[in-house]
Amino acid sequence: MTALKDRISAMIRASGPISVADYMRICLFDPADGYYTRRDPFGADGDFVTAPEISQMFGELVAAWLVAAWEASGRPPQPLFVEIGPGRGTMMRDMLRTVDRIDPGLLAMSDVVLVEASPRLAGVQRQALASSPGNPAWAATVNELPGRPLFVVGNELFDAIPARQFVFAGGAWRERMVALSTDGELRFAAGAPAAAPRQTGQRDSVPEGTIFEVAPAREGMLHHIASHIAAHGGAGLFFDYGSLQGGFGDTLQAVKAHEPVSVFDFPGDSDLTSHVDFAALADVARAHGLVPWLGTQREFLTATGMVQRSERLIAGTGPQKAAQIAAERDRLIGESEMGELFKVIAIAAPDLALYPFAAG
């Protein structure tokens, strides 16, 4: 039992079941007891390990991509370099070091902004970047970004933004709810019949119990970013755990200390995510006249030079460190490791020749 579980149960007792999206939002971002509000989830001592925490090469290659996107855009003055959901700040630290090395004048004419919803994590990021170049600033939402060319990145951001679930029950699509069982435990329940989510193709012949996820809050954030890029120029790059096709299925999952746990056992003390539907994100980009490029993390990192970068790092070190660098690289690009499970979407205006997606 966690303090948050007590409060959620009391809330449901008082005013009825809550949607899966509300449950996810409360578990992750409750101001007092939410997971990102309170805990330090990252790294070996935490609950999960992310790509930038595995190797500096990840942030280095992402930084090189952002600089290339800025160059392909015609080197606009006063660009914004933004990371949304920067966690511990590790990737931004690696990116700022790299941008400074590639083009020492660029940071001086840029604004660097970290968009972070958790005040506690923003504090962790400030410490991590205390001696980094670029004079970074913080914002709590993407709405605060000024209207300038935007070069933006996010890693494992969208899977932390709440998704709704629908369940096909009793011949109708219904919002999937979190309710209380007769013995007072949290459990799933089907709500009142609802309009079928658009993305199901309004199909009403699926097997009883089929689940479909939609994430209006994720798509809403990308709508905002895409409309900014369509109006002011720029490019976006987002990595996440998810699928390139979308489809039916329940992907809500909780992780604690690197092990899967029930989504109801440790609300606020376990990470709660659902897979990102990249096809839905691509539709959002197209709706703003941008071109989405979709691929796997492996495809992106190999095309942008991870193997060569690892060889450079290995050449300057001893055998033990060399083996570690090779292992970290293989974890990021390995087919049975993160390379295929993680996907990437890049978005930009159609006339931008974005490496490695467009030749030339």
Ligand code: SAH
């Ligand atoms: N990118 C980091 C952290 C991933 S965890 C890494 O790869 O290690 C998800 C991050 O997104 C956390 O920092 C979380 O607080 C933040 N986050 C989640 N929803 C957000 C939102 N709506 N706006 C800004 N940050 C958000």
